[in-house]
Amino acid sequence: GAGVSQSPSNKVTEKGKDVELRCDPISGHTALYWYRQSLGQGLEFLIYFQGNSAPDKSGLPSDRFSAERTGGSVSTLTIQRTQQEDSAVYLCASSLASGGVQPQHFGDGTRLSIL
Amino acid sequence: GESVGLHLPTLSVQEGDNSIINCAYSNSASDYFIWYKQESGKGPQFIIDIRSNMDKRQGQRVTVLLNKTVKHLSLQIAATQPGDSAVYFCAESFGNEKLTFGTGTRLTIIP
Numbered sequence: 254g255a256g257v258s259q260s261p262s263n264k265v266t267e268k269g270k271d272v273e274l275r276c277d278p279i280s281g282h283t284a285l286y287w288y289r290q291s292l293g294q295g296l297e298f299l300i301y302f303q304g305n306s307a308p309d310k311s312g313l314p315s316d317r318f319s320a321e322r323t324g325g326s327v328s329t330l331t332i333q334r335t336q337q338e339d340s341a342v343y344l345c346a347s348s349l350a351s352g353g354v355q356p357q358h359f360g361d362g363t364r365l366s367i368l
Numbered sequence: 369g370e371s372v373g374l375h376l377p378t379l380s381v382q383e384g385d386n387s388i389i390n391c392a393y394s395n396s397a398s399d400y401f402i403w404y405k406q407e408s409g410k411g412p413q414f415i416i417d418i419r420s421n422m423d424k425r426q427g428q429r430v431t432v433l434l435n436k437t438v439k440h441l442s443l444q445i446a447a448t449q450p451g452d453s454a455v456y457f458c459a460e461s462f463g464n465e466k467l468t469f470g471t472g473t474r475l476t477i478i479p
Contacts, residue, residue, distance in 0.1 A: 257411070284464055286466065286467075288467075288469075294471075295457060295469040295470060295471045295472055296412070296457070296459075296467070296469040297469075298466040298467065298468070301465065301466050303464065309465070309466065311466075312466065344411055344412070346411075348464060350464040354399075354400045354417075354419065354461070354463055354464055355464065356402055356414045356417050357402075357414075357467060358414060359404075359411035359412045359413070359414075360411050361409070361410050361411045362411050
């Protein structure tokens, strides 16, 4: 079966531009997560969607970051007025999140470079 | 994703030997722990997980040990192969909520 799919795989943009990153979770997975991995760092939580519940946005670093999940499936992470410190790999994960704790499965990420 | 760190802990093991990667976690309320393997240019790949009501779990060539008293987690890889070379991350969570990741350990298998 298909895994988590992210697009684009690479994105280069100029400082100040807006970017949209897309995540297609594994079919049937109700929970979706976004993380960020900066060079030399571990993964940093950004936001978490679970079913129809209000998302946990506690990891978003600033109000320039937002995310939505439409129809309980595809998610888009938007970064407005990008800054150079936004350069990182943005990773999406999904999990079944029912019948007990389930492992999160990751996509290969979008490598974002801000010039 | 790629994790390249000047200060990433490293471990070198001879091919065929066993390796042990250690991790200290921070939140005593965490009830779920997981190990991931990350190869260059790829996202983290699930290896094995364990819940807090267990202290050991085995998979294929891998074993995870959990010591809640000292908040310590370890991953044992038996009979290492060249394909085991990667960065390994431990992570913790409370239920299905966000994962909190460790800094990672770079494992290198020497042929």
